[in-house]
Amino acid sequence: MKYVVYALAAVVAATAVLRRVWRARHGQRGGEPATGSPRRAGHRWTSAGFRERALLGDVGLVAGREIRERVRGRVFRVVSVLLMVVVAGAIVIPAVDTSSPTAQLVGLVPGPGAPPATLIEQVGHSQAIAVRVVDEADRAAAESALRSGRVDLVVDGAHTVLVDKPIDANDSSDKAELVHALAQDLALYSAYGADGLTLAQIAALSHISPFPVQSLVHGAGGAKSTKVEATSLIGVILIFVILTQYLTWTLMGVLEEKSSRVVEVLLATVRPIELLGGKLLGIGTVVMAQALLLVAEAIVVAKVVGSTLLHGTGPAVIVTTVIWLALGYAFYSWLYAAAGSLAQRQDQVQLLAIPLGVPMIFGYIVALTGASSGSPSGLVKVLAYLPPTAPFAMTTLVGFGAASWWQVALSAGESVVATVGVAVLAARVYRRAVLRTGTRVRLSEVLAGPPRTS
Amino acid sequence: MAALLELKGLRRSFGPLVALDDLTFSVAAGQVVGFLGPNGAGKTTAMRAIFDLTDLDAGSVRWNGATVGPSERRRFGYMPEERGLYPGMLVAEQIQYLGRLHGMSTSGAAESTRTWLERLDVSDRADSKVEALSHGNQQRVQLAAALVHDPEVLVLDEPLSGLDPAGIDAIGNVLVERAHAGCCVLFSSHQLDQVEDLCESVTIIDHGRLVVSGTVDELTTSGARRLAVRVEGDHEAAWARRCGGVTVSEIKGGEVRLVLDEDTDSDVVLDAARATGRVTEFAFERRRLSEVFRESVAGAEASAS
Numbered sequence: 167m168k169y170v171v172y173a174l175a176a177v178v179a180a181t182a183v184l185r186r187v188w189r190a191r192h193g194q195r196g197g198e199p200a201t202g203s204p205r206r207a208g209h210r211w212t213s214a215g216f217r218e219r220a221l222l223g224d225v226g227l228v229a230g231r232e233i234r235e236r237v238r239g240r241v242f243r244v245v246s247v248l249l250m251v252v253v254a255g256a257i258v259i260p261a262v263d264t265s266s267p268t269a270q271l272v273g274l275v276p277g278p279g280a281p282p283a284t285l286i287e288q289v290g291h292s293q294a295i296a297v298r299v300v301d302e303a304d305r306a307a308a309e310s311a312l313r314s315g316r317v318d319l320v321v322d323g324a325h326t327v328l329v330d331k332p333i334d335a336n337d338s339s340d341k342a343e344l345v346h347a348l349a350q351d352l353a354l355y356s357a358y359g360a361d362g363l364t365l366a367q368i369a370a371l372s373h374i375s376p377f378p379v380q381s382l383v384h385g386a387g388g389a390k391s392t393k394v395e396a397t398s399l400i401g402v403i404l405i406f407v408i409l410t411q412y413l414t415w416t417l418m419g420v421l422e423e424k425s426s427r428v429v430e431v432l433l434a435t436v437r438p439i440e441l442l443g444g445k446l447l448g449i450g451t452v453v454m455a456q457a458l459l460l461v462a463e464a465i466v467v468a469k470v471v472g473s474t475l476l477h478g479t480g481p482a483v484i485v486t487t488v489i490w491l492a493l494g495y496a497f498y499s500w501l502y503a504a505a506g507s508l509a510q511r512q513d514q515v516q517l518l519a520i521p522l523g524v525p526m527i528f529g530y531i532v533a534l535t536g537a538s539s540g541s542p543s544g545l546v547k548v549l550a551y552l553p554p555t556a557p558f559a560m561t562t563l564v565g566f567g568a569a570s571w572w573q574v575a576l577s578a579g580e581s582v583v584a585t586v587g588v589a590v591l592a593a594r595v596y597r598r599a600v601l602r603t604g605t606r607v608r609l610s611e612v613l614a615g616p617p618r619t620s
Numbered sequence: 621m622a623a624l625l626e627l628k629g630l631r632r633s634f635g636p637l638v639a640l641d642d643l644t645f646s647v648a649a650g651q652v653v654g655f656l657g658p659n660g661a662g663k664t665t666a667m668r669a670i671f672d673l674t675d676l677d678a679g680s681v682r683w684n685g686a687t688v689g690p691s692e693r694r695r696f697g698y699m700p701e702e703r704g705l706y707p708g709m710l711v712a713e714q715i716q717y718l719g720r721l722h723g724m725s726t727s728g729a730a731e732s733t734r735t736w737l738e739r740l741d742v743s744d745r746a747d748s749k750v751e752a753l754s755h756g757n758q759q760r761v762q763l764a765a766a767l768v769h770d771p772e773v774l775v776l777d778e779p780l781s782g783l784d785p786a787g788i789d790a791i792g793n794v795l796v797e798r799a800h801a802g803c804c805v806l807f808s809s810h811q812l813d814q815v816e817d818l819c820e821s822v823t824i825i826d827h828g829r830l831v832v833s834g835t836v837d838e839l840t841t842s843g844a845r846r847l848a849v850r851v852e853g854d855h856e857a858a859w860a861r862r863c864g865g866v867t868v869s870e871i872k873g874g875e876v877r878l879v880l881d882e883d884t885d886s887d888v889v890l891d892a893a894r895a896t897g898r899v900t901e902f903a904f905e906r907r908r909l910s911e912v913f914r915e916s917v918a919g920a921e922a923s924a925s
Contacts, residue, residue: 227720235709427704431765434671434698435721437690601673 224436228444229451236415236452245411246456249404253460256400257467257475269296270318270344273308276301277323281352282365286321289351295340319345325356397480398565399537401487404460405557406530409494410523412453413502417519419445420506424600438597446499450492457491479567486564486574493581494557498526500585500592507600508609529555533562542566551577553584623649623684625773625804630669630679632662632828639665641828643679647806649772652799654819654836655808656909662828663808664701667777671698683773694723697771701778701808703762705750711761712737712746715768722769729768736764740790756787763791767798774798776807780814792818812909816840824913832916840906843915845880850901851893859896863889869911875901877911 222229236242272286283299290297300317302308308320312330318341320328327349333342355368363371420442423429432441461484468475505518529549536546542563549559550569556577563569595609625647632640639662647653657663668674670681671693681688688696705714712733719729737743740760745753750761759779766774774795780788795818799805809815812824816836824831832839846869851859857876860868865884870877880886886904893899907915 224721227717231717422706426707427700427702428706429704430668430673430700430702431698431704431718432721433673434696434700435690435694435718 224440225444225447228436228441229448232419232445232448233451236449242452246459249407249456249460250463253400253404253464254467257464257473258471260473269298270340271316272297272299272344272348273302273311273317273320273328274299275305275308275320275322279325279356279359280323281321281355285352285355285369286348288369289347290344292351293340293343293347295344297344319348321348321352325352327352397475397483398562399534400464401483401561401565402530402533402537402558404457405487405491405494405561406526408453408457408491409498409526409557412449412495413498413522414519416446416449416499417502417506417509417515419449420503420596420600421509421512421515424507424509425511429600433601438600439593442503442593442596446496446503450495450499453495454488454492457488461488479565482567483561483565486561489574489578490557490561490581493553493578493585497553497581497585497588498522500589504592504595504599507596525554526558529558533558537562537565542568551580553581556581623772623802623804625670625806626682627666627669628680628682630666630681631677632665632669632674633677639828640669640676640679643825643828643830645823645825645830645833647773647804647823648821649802649804650799651820652795652805652807652818654815654822654909655806655825656812656815656822656913657808657810657825657831658913659810661810661826663810663825664777665828666825667698667775667806667808668700670773670775671696695769695771696773696775697722697766697769699762699766699776699779703758705758705762705765707751708749710747711742711750711753714750715761715765718765719768722771724769732768732770733764736767737761740764740794756783759783759787760790763794767794771803773804774806776805778809779807780809780811788814812913816909822909824909824916826913826917831920832912836909839912840909843907843912844882845886846905846907846911847878847880847886847889848875848901848903848905849878849889849893849899850875851896852898852900854896859892860889863892877905 270290272290274280274283274286283301286299287297300311302311302317302320305322308317308322308328311317312320312328315330322328327345329341329345333345355371358368358371359365423432423441429441436444464475464484467473468480501522502519505522506515509515509518529552532543532545532549532555536543536559546559546562547568549555550563550573552559560569560574560577564574626644627646628644630640630643632638641662643662643666655663655667665674669676669679670688672688683692686692709717712730715733715736716726716729719732720726724732734743734746737746740763742753742757742760742764745757745761750758753761759782763776763779766776776795779791779795783791795805795807799820807815807819815822819836821833821835822839823833847866849860851857851874855871855874857868857871860866860876860878865881866889867879867881868876869879878889880889890899890902893902
């Protein structure tokens with residue numbers, strides 16, 4: 167229970183930090199700097215009112231505005247908090263679930279041939295079930311304790327395991343597993359005892375560890391656990407949710423500038439590529455900030471609850487998730503921005519976004535089924551090298567430990583190259599379409615013909 | 621020599637539609653220049669060409685002799701016909717942002733934003749969202765956005781459309797003041813007579829071609845003499861049509877505007893009017909800009925045929 171409290175505290179703390187950042191930015195606007203007398207006359211372009219060209223210049227200014235407006239929005243805050251709660255939940259719930267904090271109370275009735283309490287505890291330990299042994303006076307006292315629920319089960323000295331209700335064969339609860347194990351092991355130890363083994367020998371036998379299993383084909387299959395799959399599952403879902411959210415923002419942002427005609431004012435002083443690049447850089451920065459925040463949260467929460475997230479391929483999956491979130495946004499954002507520049511009204515957005523979303527949804531579903539099936543399918547292995555689906559498929563492969571670093575690098579390289587190609591095309595579409603008003607601009611119109619004279 | 625914005629041989633067609641047809645004219649600094657013409661004459665396309673917002677088939681835009689590029693345009697201010705601001709962004713923040721995009725420092729842009737919002741009487745709306753403002757106030761904010769960086773060239777597309785008289789005065793005063801401060805001010809209007817008092821020079825275009833260009837004084841005092849005559853109880857001006865040597869240019873609210881042939885004696889006109897009824901108005905008038913436009917177009921067509 168305390169882990170849930172930790173997770174909630176982490177969410178609350180992160181929200182507070184976000185709010186503070188927002189307020190700081192907000193406050194800046196209210197408190198205008200008290201500068202000296204305005205120097206407007208005379209050498210206007212060398213006067214103090216004008217800045218040196220900043221490193222990123224207009225791109226930086228556009229990106230800055232984008233970040234401010236996004237972080238300030240209510241949608242951003244709600245989505246951020248929701249994502250943090252979901253991530254915390256996804257880590258905390260399985261961890262809490264397996265650590266099973268309540269010990270099973272086992273009543274022990276003394277008698278001839280009764281097993282020592284330590285043996286019962288050992289059986290529990292071998293099943294990863296916490297066990298506490300309670301001495302009962304006699305069978306009658308034990309039965310009444312069982313009926314009243316004071317103990318979960320009873321071991322009768324006369325080689326009987328006593329339960330209150332019949333146990334279903336498919337029951338996988340701690341109690342059921344402990345009952346089966348006790349029934350089996352106590353009979354075994356009793357047989358050892360009958361054959362003359364001492365208690366110490368029996369204890370030694372109960373401690374043996376199984377032989378290691380080796381496979382001829384080298385792979386990570388042996389080390390695989392359901393927890394690692396869960397890590398890549400969380401990664402794939404996060405990439406999908408964040409990409410979907412921010413790509414929609416990108417598209418709407420371009421459309422907003424076009425439909426409000428502010429783009430005409432902006433393009434009178436900023437080059438189209440600077441305006442578009444700044445917008446994507448700004449939203450991309452928010453994407454990465456949110457991703458890193460979630461990762462930091464995940465690591466902290468995982469450490470606190472002792473989750474297996476940080477074992478096995480977990481760290482590799484986390485790094486891959488962050489990298490492919492960046493690569494995925496970079497690749498798709500140009501396409502969504504170009505689509506936004508082609509639209510004329512809100513209702514055309516769906517029409518334009520759906521074809522772009524198809525490869526994403528396809529990659530997502532294939533990766534998701536792959537991650538939960540237990541082994542990567544051939545399709546996942548192919549999709550991991552296609553830039554539109556790589557963010558999902560490669561993250562899954564890394565989760566299975568089925569991709570080495572050079573394979574990841576190769577796919578990332580492909581994504582970068584594809585992104586450059588997509589950007590060139592999208593910038594061209596954007597430049598020609600964003601100032602066109604009236605009807606929806608057709609792709610063929612803006613791709614054909616000579617480039618702009620500028 | 622005063623600074624000069626030149627548009628040289630601009631050509632632009634949209635499919636079969638010719639928007640600019642070898643349009644050439646220049647705008648000198650220090651005066652308000654009206655850029656006039658009927659709807660669809662090509663005014664907006666020409667103004668967009670100054671900011672490289674439309675592809676040109678031919679021609680160039682020059683500022684002080686040099687081709688206009690991105691660095692020159694940073695010193696230009698533009699108010700497009702389709703007003704454009706971020707609807708959800710706060711007024712002051714938005715203007716400051718546009719100032720920064722034109723190369724101003726943060727503090728310089730903040731200072732200038734405050735100055736212009738006060739000057740245009742919208743400083744109380746500085747922290748409102750643009751979408752919450754009335755049409756007139758949005759127009760003022762849009763003008764502030766064009767002025768925030770103290771531009772050397774100010775290009776405004778239909779800045780007065782849809783404004784009440786107070787708004788027209790407020791914006792008109794700013795334009796005149798900017799021009800007198802040495803700025804190159806070009807603004808367009810399709811209502812030719814509305815801007816007569818505001819601008820010192822006009823450039824009139826039609827079908828993407830220059831019709832006439834000059835100072836308002838030159839254009840309105842040149843050409844044939846014209847009379848404004850009002851005869852009590854007469855709204856048809858039938859007497860004027862019977863009178864030889866004059867052309868009826870316009871009849872409005874009982875006042876008839878007449879264009880006199882070169883050898884027509886105005887006394888003859890006065891006699892004809894008095895024969896109809898009591899004459900309450902009889903005055904020599906300047907040409908209106910709408911008349912300048914009509915007569916120039918007619919003249920151009922006559923010489924072409």
